[in-house]
Structure formats: structure tokens, C-alpha cells
Amino acid sequence: MFKENLITLRKVKNLSQEELAEKIGISRQTLSKYETGESLPDIEKCRLLAEILEVTLDDLVKYDSDKEGLMIPPKGKYAFGVVRLLENGQIEIPLKAREVFDLKPGDRIIVLGEDGQGLALVKEQNFMNMINWTLEGR
Numbered sequence: 193m194f195k196e197n198l199i200t201l202r203k204v205k206n207l208s209q210e211e212l213a214e215k216i217g218i219s220r221q222t223l224s225k226y227e228t229g230e231s232l233p234d235i236e237k238c239r240l241l242a243e244i245l246e247v248t249l250d251d252l253v254k255y256d257s258d259k260e261g262l263m264i265p266p267k268g269k270y271a272f273g274v275v276r277l278l279e280n281g282q283i284e285i286p287l288k289a290r291e292v293f294d295l296k297p298g299d300r301i302i303v304l305g306e307d308g309q310g311l312a313l314v315k316e317q318n319f320m321n322m323i324n325w326t327l328e329g330r
Contacts, residue, residue, distance in 0.1 A: 248267050
């Protein structure tokens with residue numbers, strides 16, 4: 193996955209091999225070897241690549257776009273996969289999403305929406321904290 197992810201992310205960031213190589217202190221030829229799978233970077237170069245490409249180190253190394261059906265999300269952003277809406281309007285929030293956001297059975301969730309954009313789910317307490325913080329800032 194690493195070499196495919198590296199190529200894709202470099203192109204998304206509109207960087208040439210030479211530009212990216214310079215940013216992490218290697219030659220263009222070395223970066224080319226990373227992209228062809230002839231060699232792998234050390235952990236420090238991987239960390240720098242992830243930082244520059246704005247993804248987690250874990251995603252850079254092992255994210256599988258074919259399996260996930262989506263491109264690697266930027267660091268701090270998540271794509272948890274596709275869920276199916278049931279006839280009664282229920283959805284099952286993927287396990288990883290529940291873990292990342294510490295969602296437990298019985299938690300209250302606010303559903304927000306915007307025309308042309310979609311829906312967002314926010315834990316009620318987090319939403320109320322945002323509102324209170326905004327009001328206190330006035």
C-alpha cells in the first residue's frame with residue numbers, strides 16, 4: 193500500500209518527485225525507488241512524508257483505497273465507510289467511528305444538515321460545549 197499511497201498523495205498535493213524529495217532531504221532517485229517499491233524509507237523519512245502529505249503515518253503505510261472505497265483522508269479527518277439507511281431511518285455507526293469519538297449506547301447525538309452539503313452527527317454534549325463557548329466569547 194505504501195508505494196501506491198505515496199504516489200497518489202504526492203500527485204494530490206501537486207508535488208513533483210524532486211520537490212517532495214527535497215522537502216524530506218533525499219534525492220529524486222531515492223523517492224522514485226520508494227514509489228516503485230525497490231526500497232522503503234526509514235521511519236523518520238516516513239514520519240516526514242506523512243507530515244508533508246498531511247496524513248497519519250498509519251494511513252500512509254497501510255491505507256487500502258480499494259478496500260475502503262475512498263482516498264486517504266487528511267490527518268484528523270475520517271472516512272469510516274458506507275452505511276445503509278434502514279427503512280425506519282436508522283443507521284449503524286461504524287465501530288471505528290464509535291471508538292474514535294467515544295460513542296456509547298444511550299449517548300445523545302444531534303443531527304445537523306445543510307442543503308447541498310449533507311448531514312453531520314455531533315455528540316450532544318460536544319455541541320452544547322461549542323454553543324456555551326461561543327456565547328461566552330461575546
